[in-house]
Amino acid sequence: MFLTPAPDTGQLTVAPRDFPTNRGGLCQKGWTSAELLTSPERLTTPLIRDGKDAPLREAGWDEALAHVTRRFAELRATRGPDSVAVFGSGGLTNEKAYALGKFARVALGTSQIDYNGRFCMSSAAAAGNRAFGLDRGLPFPATDLDDSEAVVLVGANPAETMPPLMGHFDPARLIVVDPRRTATAQTALDAGGLHLAPTPGTDLALALGLLHVALVEGHLDTPGRVAYRRDRTTGWEAVRKCAARWWPERTERLTGVAAADLRRAAAVLAGARRAHILTGRGAEQHSKGVDTVAAWIDLALALGLPGTPGSGYGCLTGQGNGQGGREHGQKSDQLPGYRHIEDRAGREHLARVWGVREEEIPGAGRSAWELLDALGTQDGPAALLVMGSNPAVSAPRSRRVIERLRGLDFLVVADFVRSETTELADVVLPVAMWAEESGTMTNLEGRVLRRRAAKAPPPGVRTDLEVLHGLAVRLGRSGEEFPPDPAPVFAELRRASAGGVADYAGVEPRLLDDDAPVYWPARSATGAGTRPGGPAAALGTPRLFLDRFAHADGRARFLPVEYREAAELPDAEHPLYATTGRQLEHYQSGAQTRRVPALRAAAPQAYVEVHPDTARRAGLADGEEARVVSRRGTVLARTRYVASMRPDTVFLPFHFPGTGAANVLTNPALDPVSRMPEFKVSAVRLERADANAPKEGE
Ligand SMILES: Nc1nc2c(c(=O)[nH]1)N[C@H]1C(S)=C(S)[C@@H](COP(=O)(O)OP(=O)(O)OC[C@H]3O[C@@H](n4cnc5c(=O)[nH]c(N)nc54)[C@H](O)[C@@H]3O)O[C@H]1N2
Ligand SMILES: Nc1nc2c(c(=O)[nH]1)N[C@H]1C(S)=C(S)[C@@H](COP(=O)(O)OP(=O)(O)OC[C@H]3O[C@@H](n4cnc5c(=O)[nH]c(N)nc54)[C@H](O)[C@@H]3O)O[C@H]1N2
Numbered sequence: 001m002f003l004t005p006a007p008d009t010g011q012l013t014v015a016p017r018d019f020p021t022n023r024g025g026l027c028q029k030g031w032t033s034a035e036l037l038t039s040p041e042r043l044t045t046p047l048i049r050d051g052k053d054a055p056l057r058e059a060g061w062d063e064a065l066a067h068v069t070r071r072f073a074e075l076r077a078t079r080g081p082d083s084v085a086v087f088g089s090g091g092l093t094n095e096k097a098y099a100l101g102k103f104a105r106v107a108l109g110t111s112q113i114d115y116n117g118r119f120c121m122s123s124a125a126a127a128g129n130r131a132f133g134l135d136r137g138l139p140f141p142a143t144d145l146d147d148s149e150a151v152v153l154v155g156a157n158p159a160e161t162m163p164p165l166m167g168h169f170d171p172a173r174l175i176v177v178d179p180r181r182t183a184t185a186q187t188a189l190d191a192g193g194l195h196l197a198p199t200p201g202t203d204l205a206l207a208l209g210l211l212h213v214a215l216v217e218g219h220l221d222t223p224g225r226v227a228y229r230r231d232r233t234t235g236w237e238a239v240r241k242c243a244a245r246w247w248p249e250r251t252e253r254l255t256g257v258a259a260a261d262l263r264r265a266a267a268v269l270a271g272a273r274r275a276h277i278l279t280g281r282g283a284e285q286h287s288k289g290v291d292t293v294a295a296w297i298d299l300a301l302a303l304g305l306p307g308t309p310g311s312g313y314g315c316l317t318g319q320g321n322g323q324g325g326r327e328h329g330q331k332s333d334q335l336p337g338y339r340h341i342e343d344r345a346g347r348e349h350l351a352r353v354w355g356v357r358e359e360e361i362p363g364a365g366r367s368a369w370e371l372l373d374a375l376g377t378q379d380g381p382a383a384l385l386v387m388g389s390n391p392a393v394s395a396p397r398s399r400r401v402i403e404r405l406r407g408l409d410f411l412v413v414a415d416f417v418r419s420e421t422t423e424l425a426d427v428v429l430p431v432a433m434w435a436e437e438s439g440t441m442t443n444l445e446g447r448v449l450r451r452r453a454a455k456a457p458p459p460g461v462r463t464d465l466e467v468l469h470g471l472a473v474r475l476g477r478s479g480e481e482f483p484p485d486p487a488p489v490f491a492e493l494r495r496a497s498a499g500g501v502a503d504y505a506g507v508e509p510r511l512l513d514d515d516a517p518v519y520w521p522a523r524s525a526t527g528a529g530t531r532p533g534g535p536a537a538a539l540g541t542p543r544l545f546l547d548r549f550a551h552a553d554g555r556a557r558f559l560p561v562e563y564r565e566a567a568e569l570p571d572a573e574h575p576l577y578a579t580t581g582r583q584l585e586h587y588q589s590g591a592q593t594r595r596v597p598a599l600r601a602a603a604p605q606a607y608v609e610v611h612p613d614t615a616r617r618a619g620l621a622d623g624e625e626a627r628v629v630s631r632r633g634t635v636l637a638r639t640r641y642v643a644s645m646r647p648d649t650v651f652l653p654f655h656f657p658g659t660g661a662a663n664v665l666t667n668p669a670l671d672p673v674s675r676m677p678e679f680k681v682s683a684v685r686l687e688r689a690d691a692n693a694p695k696e697g698e
C-alpha cells in the first residue's frame with residue numbers, strides 16, 4: 001500500500017501499490033484506514049492510573065517510562081524475572097517483533113513472552129515444520145496460483161479477508177471447504193466450482209476421506225505420483241492405513257459432506273495438472289488444528305503437489321506481518337531466524353549477537369492462552385506489557401481474560417487508540433501508526449517489503465522502537481543494544497537470523513528499494529547483491545522445496561493422523577455448533593475499524609448468522625436480538641437469517657466488544673502441539689434476548 005495525498009484536500013489516503021500479489025486491489029478497510037491517522041481518537045499523550053480505582057490521567061513520557069521501569073524492576077527484584085510478561089503481535093514490523101523478543105529476553109530476562117500469532121496460524125506453522133522442515137505461508141509466489149487448475153481452500157474466506165488474493169483464483173476451479181456458504185464459496189458456485197460444507201471441526205476426517213477416494217479410485221497410481229512418494233517423501237505407508245478406514249459413506253456420516261461430492265472433489269483435484277491446497281483459520285483454529293493441517297498436507301503429498309513447480313500446499317497467513325512476526329522471537333519457544341529456543345547452537349549464536357552469556361537467555365515460556373490465563377495468579381506473571389494486541393476482545397474465553405488482566409499488579413499497553421485492553425491498563429503509551437514509521441514486513445510469500453514513513457507521527461507520539469529503547473535504557477541496558485531507529489535494528493536482525501531457517505542475512509536494505517522481490521531464505525549477501533537474472537529477477541528463494549525439503553534427509557514427511565472430536569460437542573443444553581470468524585468491514589478486535597465512521601455504519605453491531613428454521617425454533621425473527629449461550633457465557637447479537645447455513649451451526653464475527661463479544665463464548669481448549677485455542681467450535685443455544693435480563697456468564 002502507498003499513502004498518497006488526495007489532490008483536493010491534501011489528506012493522506014491509501015492507494016494500492018501495483019505489485020503482483022494484490023494486483024492493485026485493496027479491501028474496504030484498506031481504503032479507509034488512513035482516516036485513523038488523523039482521527040481525534042488517536043492517543044497522543046501517555047496515560048497513568050494512580051491506583052486501581054483511579055481514572056487514567058495524562059502524564060509526560062519521562063514520568064510514564066520511569067514509572068513502568070520502576071514497577072518492572074521492583075517486581076523482578078522481589079518475584080523474579082518471570083513476574084514480568086510481554087504480549088506481542090503479528091501486526092508489528094520485523095524490526096519491532098525482533099526488538100520486542102530481545103527486550104523480553106535481554107532487558108527483562110523473562111521467559112514469559114508470547115503473541116497473538118499463536119491465535120492465528122500457529123497450527124499451520126507447526127504442521128508445516130513437521131512435514132516440510134520449514135514453515136513459510138506460501139512456499140511459492142502467489143502468482144503461481146493464477147495457472148492452477150484446482151485450488152482447495154480449506155476454512156478460508158479470502159473474498160472477505162484477503163480480497164486482493166481473489167484475483168489469483170479462477171473461481172470455476174475453486175473447491176471451497178467451509179461450513180458456511182461464504183462470499184468465497186458463492187463465487188465458486190456461481191462459476192461452476194465446488195463448495196463442501198462440513199460440520200465444524202471435521203476437516204481432518206474430510207481430508208482423510210478425500211485421500212481414501214483418491215486411493216481407491218486409482219488416482220495415486222500414476223507413475224509421477226508413485227515416483228514422487230518414493231523419491232521425495234517418507235511415511236506413506238502409515239498414512240495410507242489411516243486413510244483406508246475413511247470410506248466415503250463413513251466420511252459423509254461424520255462430516256455431512258455427501259459421498260458423491262467427495263468423489264467429485266477428489267476427481268477434480270486429482271485430475272488437475274497443477275493444483276494447490278491452501279488452509280485458513282477455519283481448518284487451523286481447533287484443538288486438533290495441527291493434525292487437521294497435517295491431514296491436508298498428507299493429501300497434497302499423496303498427489304505430489306508440494307515442491308512441484310506450479311503446485312503446492314500453503315497457509316493463508318493473516319495479519320499485516322503475520323509471516324515476519326512469527327520468525328524473530330516473539331513466540332515463547334523461539335529465537336530469531338525461526339530457531340527453537342532450546343537449540344544449543346542457536347542460543348550460542350544469539351548470545352554472541354546480543355552480547356550476553358548463553359545461560360542468561362531464558363528457556364521457553366507459556367503459550368498465549370496459558371500466559372493470559374496465568375496472569376495475576378500465584379505462579380503467574382504480575383505485570384504485562386502489551387504491544388499490538390487487544391486480548392480483552394480477541395482472546396478465547398474473554399471474560400476470564402479480562403478478569404486476569406484486572407488481577408495484574410501492573411498492566412502496560414502501547415497502542416495508538418484506546419481499546420478494551422488499554423481501558424484496563426495502569427499505563428498507556430501512545431505510539432505511531434504504520435504510515436508514520438519505517439520498517440520491513442514479510443508477506444505470506446516470504447517476500448520482504450520495506451515500508452517508509454509517509455508522514456510524521458502527531459506531536460507527543462513515539463514509535464514502538466522508541467518506547468522499547470526508553471524502557472531498556474532505564475532498565476540498565478545500553479542505547480546501542482536497543483536502537484530507536486529501524487535501520488540498525490534490521491541490520492542486527494539480519495545477523496541474528498543468519499544461519500537460521502528464516503535467514504535474512506542476504507536481505508540487504510538497498511535491495512528492498514528495487515521493485516524486484518527478495519524472498520527468504522536469502523542466506524548471504526554474496527550473489528544477492530547482483531541480480532544474475534537481470535534487474536527484475538527475484539532474489540533469495542521465491543520457490544522452496546523444488547529440489548529438496550528442509551528436513552536433513554531432504555524428504556517431506558507424511559504425518560499419520562487419527563480423527564478426534566472437538567473438545568466440546570453440542571448436547572441437549574447447548575444443541576448448536578457455534579463458529580466464529582471475520583466479516584469484510586471489520587479488522588480483528590475492531591479497535592481500529594470500529595472507529596472509522598463508514599465501517600461502523602456498514603457493520604454497526606454483533607450479529608449471529610443462523611438458518612431460519614433454527615432461529616424460528618428459538619422464537620427468533622430476522623433482525624431480532626438473540627442471546628447466544630455457551631458454557632462460558634452469554635452474548636447478545638442480532639439474528640441474521642441465512643438460508644444457506646447448516647441448521648446445526650451458527651456463526652458470529654469476533655470484531656465486537658462487551659455484550660456482543662463472540663469470545664465470551666469460545667472454548668480455550670488447546671491443540672497439544674501448537675497451543676492454538678478452539679476458536680472455531682463451541683456448543684451453544686439460542687434464546688430470545690427479551691426473556692430475561694442478560695446473564696453475565698461465569
Ligand atoms: N476483513 C477482515 N480481513 C482480515 C481480518 C479481519 O479481521 N477482517 N483478519 C486478518 C487475519 S489476522 C487473518 S488470520 C485472516 C483470516 O482469514 P480467514 O481464515 O479467511 O478468516 P476466518 O473468517 O477466521 O475463517 C475463515 C472461514 O473458516 C470458516 N470455518 C469456521 N469453522 C470451520 C471449520 O470447522 N472448518 C472449515 N473448513 N471452515 C471453518 C468460517 O466460516 C470462515 O468463513 O484474515 C485477515 N484479513
Ligand atoms: N473468536 C475468534 N477470536 C479470534 C479469531 C477468530 O477467528 N475467532 N482470530 C484470532 C486471530 S487470527 C488473530 S490474528 C487475533 C487478532 O486479535 P488482536 O491480537 O487483538 O489484534 P488486533 O485487533 O489487530 O489488535 C491490535 C491492537 O493493537 C493496536 N496496534 C496495531 N498495530 C500496532 C502497532 O504496530 N503497535 C502497537 N503498539 N499497537 C498496534 C491496534 O490499535 C489494536 O488495538 O484474534 C484472534 N481471535
Ligand SMILES: [Mo]
Pocket residue numbers: 119120121318319
Ligand atoms: Mo490472524
